[in-house]
Amino acid sequence: MEMTFRWYGHDDPVTLEYIRQIPAVKGIVSAVYDIPVGEVWPKERIEKLKHDVEAHELKLSVIESVPVHEDIKLGRPKRDYYIENYKRTLYNLGEVGIPVVCYNFMPVFDWTRTNLNHKAPDGSTSLIFEEDVIQKVNPLSGEFSLPGWDSSYTKEELKDVFDAYKNIDEEKLWEHLNYFLQAVIPAAEKAGVKMAIHPDDPPYNIFGLPRIITCRENLERFISLYDSPYNGLTMCAGSLGCVRSNDFVKMLDYFCGKKRVNFVHARNVLLQDGYSFAETAHMSSCGSLDMFDLINTLSKHNYSGPIRPDHGRMIWGETGKPGYGLYDRALGASYLMGLWEACEKSKKNK
DSSP: OOEEEOOOTTOOOOHHHHHHHHHTEEEEEOTTSOOTTOOOOOOOHHHHHHHHHTTTOOOEEEEOOOOOOOHHHOOOHHHHHHHHHHHHHHHHHHTTTTTEEEOOSSSSSSSSSSSSEEEEETEEEEEEEEOOOOOOOOTTSSSOOTTTOOSSOHHHHHHHHHHHHHOOOHHHHHHHHHHHHHHHHHHHHHTTTTEEOOSSSSSSSSBOOOOOOOOOHHHHHHHSSSTTTTTTEEEHHHHHSSTOOHHHHHHHHHHHTTTTTEEEEOEEEOOOOEEEEEEEESSSSGGGSSSHHHHHHHHHTOOOOOEEEOOOOOEEEEEEEHHHHHHHHHHHHHHHHHHHHHHHHHHHOO
C-alpha cells in the first residue's frame, strides 16, 4: 500500500516541504488546475508538476483529476472533440509516467456539502451534509450556492445545463458513460495509465440530476462495461459509506478480489438522521466506519496501490482549504499506516 497526500499546487498552504515530513507518505495526488475543462494538458505542464514533486523526494502517484467535460456527460455533438482531447491528455500523462488518474462522472456538481465549518463538540471544524438544508435549496434561484458547486457557471448557464439534463435519466447517463469508456479505456491501456472512477458524493440523485456510481450493483455494472484493469475504481469510504445501505468494507473486499481497485480514499463519517452526515477524524471510534476493517481488507488482498487520507478536520487553529488542512490529515495518514503495519505483521505471525 502506497500512502499518498493531496496537494493543490504552489498556492496550497500545505507545502511539499511539510508533506514530506509526514511519516510513510511517499506519493502526491495532484493535478494541473488552471487548464480549462476539456482542453489538452500540455506535456510540459505535466513534466513541470512531476519535477516539482520529485524535487522534494516524493512521487507523483495520482492525477486527481482530469475532469470530464459536461458535453460528454450530456452526449452532445461536440463530445467526440472533448473525448479526443481527453485521450491526448492520457497519452501525455503516460509519457511522463503517471500511473493513475482519478475522475468522476457526476452531472453539473462535484461533491456537495451544506457547511464547510461545522463545529464539533471538541472545537474542531469539518464538512457536513444536512438533508433538511438541501431540501430547501433551489439551485436555480441564484441566491444560494453550496460547497462543491462549480462557480464558473452564471445563473443563466446553470439554468441551461439543468434544462439539458431534463432529457437525461440514469439509463441515458449510463449510455453516455459507456460511450466515453469505449473510447477512453483503450487509450488508457496504450498510455499505461489506470483509470479510477470516483463514486458520486453523496451517492444518490440531487436536485433531479441523475447519479449512477452509487452502490455495489452499479459499480459491478460499471466495471462490466469494459473488462480491463485499466477501467477501475476509486473506492472512497466517505462517499460510498455515507449511506447505510452501502456496506463499504464488503464492497471493498469484493472489488479488490476483482482487481479493479486502482485508488482508495480513506475518510470517516458520522451518520446522522436520514441522509445527513458529518465528516470526522479518521479513527474508527470517531465515526460510523471501521477503519481497521478497511485496512485489514486491503492487507488481505495485498493491495499495493495508492491510498490517501481523505478530508480532515481543521484542528489546532489551522486555517486553509476546508477538508484539506495539514494536521488532521497527517494524523490520519499516520493512523492508517499504523493499522497497515499491525495487519501486515499479524499476517506474518500466523
